[in-house]
Amino acid sequence: GAGVSQSPSNKVTEKGKDVELRCDPISGHTALYWYRQRLGQGLEFLIYFQGNSAPDKSGLPSDRFSAERTGESVSTLTIQRTQQEDSAVYLCASSLSGGANQPQHFGDGTRLSIL
């Protein structure tokens, strides 16, 4: 497709379970970002991949969160031992390259609900 694709669109799981969220960026985009958006809150940066550079993990809230990216394609965000405070919309974005002058293109997000 032409845009950033995220799956699943909705995920409901029990506290303590692991979840894996997927992002397919726009083809050719070297930069990929994950954000979290809690209900009524702004965007919270989680992690940033740019080409072959080491990812910027400075936004990951705890060691239960991790993300991987295969080359310049698909990325997965994994949350282990989920907690209720992990409930949020997880957004993925990609851009042609990182940094200035490159707008980010966002997916529709995965709405995660932890029971």
Added chain:
Amino acid sequence: GNSVTQMEGPVTLSEEAFLTINCTYTATGYPSLFWYVQYPGEGLQLLLKATKADDKGSNKGFEATYRKETTSFHLEKGSVQVSDSAVYFCALSAMNRDDKIIFGKGTRLHILP
């Protein structure tokens, strides 16, 4: 470190009112500045941007001017419509081409008919 501060919402206006959403930033050097918009039920999308001081970004009747002296990038529209109801995010990106974009917390705008 780099940061963005924008006015808290929600902001509620009547149709055809004048809109200002304030945004100020902290950054080293000369960042690029952006406004993104998230309409109900849709994903975020770029609204406008400015890449150097005194530049004015504009789109869909919205404008924002990059003011280095006040480190601001306030979003304005002369006459809002109900369809402008959305969440607006101010953002910046440092000049290092590999640096990430930093977003403000967003401002929810409600326009009443």
